[in-house]
Amino acid sequence: MEDPVSYFPDQNTPMEMLAWDEENLPHDIEGLIDLNPKWSRLDATWKLLSLEQVDFDDARAAFAGNAPWDLRSDVSDLVAKVPTVWVLPEESRFVSIEDKASLRKEAGGRAVNVVPNVGHSVHRDDTETFVEIVERLANGTWFS
Known part of the structure; x- marks a missing residue:
């Protein structure tokens, strides 16, 4: 398992993480590479595509709706x-x-x-x- 989320103590924790992502993740290839220096341009492109497709309201509902879990x-x-x-x-x-x-x-x-x-x-x-x-x-x- 790759860096799994095996524990969320409450509904607020995943909400805060998603809020940080929504507010801080760059929406351009160069910014994503700066944040993730080992990524290729293709990696950054795929991440950019996922950021364009993600509905953060749906993500919040999924994560907060399932938290807490341990x-x-x-x-x-x-x-x-x-x-x-x-x-x-x-x-x-x-x-x-x-x-x-x-x-x-x-x-x-x-x-x-x-x-x-x-x-x-x-x-x-x-x-x-x-x-x-x-x-x-x-x-x-x-x-x-």
């Missing part, structure tokens, strides 16, 4: 059923330092991969590392 206690059950890797940035708006430590304890250290110098979109910021994890997980060699 999936952190389900980690042990999940890894017992399905080989799972959490692919996380060093700094995340979604997974706290404490939650990273708890994930390592509950899922095992190999199941938690912290990728340096990336943002929320790990697959865009370090494509090679992300693809390697997915391929090794798929062929059964990640945990061996």
